[in-house]
Amino acid sequence: MGNVVRGAVAFVPSERCQRFLCDLKEMPLDRTLDLSSRQLRRLPIRASAFDELVKLYLSDNHLSNLPPELRNLQKLQILALDFNCFEELPLVICSLVQLNILYLGNNRLYRLPKELRHLTELKTLWLETNCFTKFPRVICELPNIKTLHLGYNQLHRLPAELERLEELRSIWLAGNLLNDFPPVLLKMHYLEVIDVDRNRIRQFPSLAYLRGLKLVIYDHNPCVNAPVVDEGVRRVGRWADSSDDEEDEGDGKVAKAGMKAQGSLEENE
DSSP states (O other): OHHHHHHHHHTSOOHHHHHHHHHOOSOOTTOEEEOTTSOOSSOOGGGGGOTTOSEEEOOSSOOSOOOGGGGGOTTOOEEEOOSSOOSSOOGGGGGOTTOOEEEOOSSOOOOOOGGGGGOTTOOEEEOOSSOOSSOOGGGGGOTTOOEEEOOSSOOOOOOGGGGGOTTOOEEEOTTSOOSSOOGGGGGOTTOOEEEOOSSOOOOOOOOTTOTTOOEEEOOSSOOSSOOOOOTTOEEESTTOOSHHHHSOOHHHHHHHHHHHHHHHHHHTO
């Protein structure tokens, strides 16, 4: 009997969250609801009553599912679900067709549903630190994606269909299992940022003809050469030719360059 009670309690939203929602009588003026870090194991249905919400932050909880009532939030543009316990993407998310930014990093996802293609307004998708062994091909059906984070998964290759994403400007693939530089990226002349840090790439092709390229991060690969780039393109990795790259600054150098590029790109969205 004790185990049953403990199991039931585990799925009751935290008291702190309940108090917060009880105090929140009206829609927040900024149309933002932040329930991050509240030890939630389920989302209170009352949160779905604020149908004018534009931003909903649920990061750093213990969520593994979402209620169907979430579909009421049809004006939602930003949804943060990173640092939770999702193994499957709840299908209700795919009904939120106005989403621009979706944070799903640091979960347990290993696949994405085909219904994700309904999110045609999605511009930024974070899927880093999950359990993907194959690239989720449904991403190639998201026509407005500009920023794609798939770092720290277990990807060996990228599909040729990725070339369809003509709006894609930055792709982050650090910490995967790429043995070769993905050939499809050589066809994507509109890319501005390519991050393949911490993979298994031994040789880099020339990237000099990628006219949109601004930054390539290739550090921590067992490569025998640096990628050739056009004038003005910043490189982060072994044999990079700018003086600040020659210093041994390790992970901080890569993070600083990446965050600077990411901030610049998101300001332009």
